[in-house]
Amino acid sequence: MVVLKSYEPMKNHLSFACGGYAKFFCEVKNINELIEAIKLAKKLRRKFFVLGKGTNLLCPDEGYNGVVISTRKMQNISLTKYNEKVFVEADAGVDLFKINKLLAELGISGLEWSYGIPGTLGGAIFMNAGAYGHEIFEFVSYVDIYYRGKIKRLKKEKINFSYRNGGLNGKIILSAGLMLTSNKFEAVKEKQLSFMKKRIETQPLNYPNAGSIFKRNEKIIPAQIIDKLGLKGVIIGGAKVSEKHAGFIVNIGNATTKNILDLIDLIQKKVYDATKIKLEPEIKIMK
Ligand SMILES: Cc1cc2nc3c(=O)[nH]c(=O)nc-3n(C[C@H](O)[C@H](O)[C@H](O)COP(=O)(O)OP(=O)(O)OC[C@H]3O[C@@H](n4cnc5c(N)ncnc54)[C@H](O)[C@@H]3O)c2cc1C
Incomplete structure (x- = not known):
């Protein structure tokens, strides 16, 4: 049976460890419960959001005014x-x-x-x-x-x-x-x-983060451009461009989602002004 909790802090479910509250929240254990939760949200006339481990995700500081359905207990x-x-x-x-x-x-x-x-x-x-x-x-x-x-x-x-x-x-x-x-x-x-070793050597795993912020392609490697422009270490509030990997933003303490989004914006503007390249965020925002 699906049990809805109310006012769940999303920072406990997102690897960036920030963001507001979900109006409703539930953890489903199998496919039947997942579908039941979606039907319940529809019955309540609420939007819903399917959450995995929240490692590529931001929740607005104002929270999410719907039902967040976490799949992390679906383990078959x-x-x-x-x-x-x-x-x-x-x-x-x-x-x-x-x-x-x-x-x-x-x-x-x-x-x-x-x-x-x-x-x-x-x-x-x-x-x-x-x-x-x-x-x-x-x-x-x-x-x-x-x-x-x-x-x-x-x-x-x-x-x-x-x-x-x-x-x-x-x-x-x-x-x-x-x-x-x-x-x-x-x-x-x-x-x-050997892959894990590479990650430990190159990624700032000691701070909350959500992996690479921007998409790369054959021609564009965002971390290299950001590094070249000297943006490593730039801080807005509690959000910082990692000194270890310029493609990562880290939460150095009490970052708000707005801090992270403002920093993303700043990087995009600086990169565009210098190179005319529009960096596209990889990270998703709960809407
Ligand atoms: C330290 C670190 C390193 C990382 N390294 C990499 C990397 O090397 N390569 C890479 O690609 N990514 C990387 N990431 C980003 C992230 O881990 C991946 O994108 C991962 O696949 C996201 O899975 P998640 O369960 O956390 O999804 P979430 O962040 O919970 O969700 C991401 C999106 O997927 C949707 N979603 C999740 N589950 C479902 C579902 N069942 N049905 C429909 N929609 C769903 C959500 O609604 C959301 O839009 C890294 C992140 C961190 C923190």
Whole structure:
């Protein structure tokens, strides 16, 4: 059964550790409860927002005047082996650390690059998360969605994904199937740890943040441009351009969402004035 809490501080659910309150909030444990929560929000005539682990997200300081539905307790995952291939089916709320831990234990390759991305599978698919030359849609075979009151299975070929965009706006991701490959435990673990080492060396993981703020492409590497313009260390309120990685903004203490948005704005303006490049934020804002 879905239980709604009221006035839940969103800073407890977002990796940036800031933002206002959700008018209503619930944590669902499975697909049925997720759909029930959406129906409940509609019955209450409230908008709703599906939240993963909040690692790519800001909530306005004024809060969210609707129902926030957290998927992080949806933890079903199953694996089926076909010779060298392994098919993994998992709920939207399963986090990438848990998936990676299981894949290492069972010696299954494919997602090592994602070890250290702190989100859920649903969030990763919605964002088409990627790193070190890979992205999640390379491995997705289908996504089960809830759309216009119906559950539907979308094969990868029918999904219009692109860089950091899963092409599923307006659709609720329930679960997904991924095709991976058998390997040796040691090989998988070693690869995962080498990616994690790179993250620890290059990312400001000791402060609340939400990963890269701006999208990159083959031509534009935002962190390099921001660094060249001398913007590392620039502070607005409690928000600071990381000195360790210029593509990250960190919350150095009591940052408001407005501080972070003002800093994003400032960076965009400085970069545009100097280069005529319009940096596009990767981070989402709850609306
Ligand atoms: C330290 C750090 C490092 C990071 N490194 C990377 C990286 O290397 N590569 C990368 O791509 N990202 C990275 N990120 C960003 C982030 O972790 C990913 O985008 C992640 O996939 C987001 O997942 P989430 O569960 O936190 O989604 P959330 O932040 O909760 O949500 C993001 C968006 O997805 C939507 N969403 C979530 N679940 C569902 C669902 N079930 N159905 C429909 N919509 C849904 C939300 O509504 C929201 O619009 C990093 C973040 C941090 C903090």
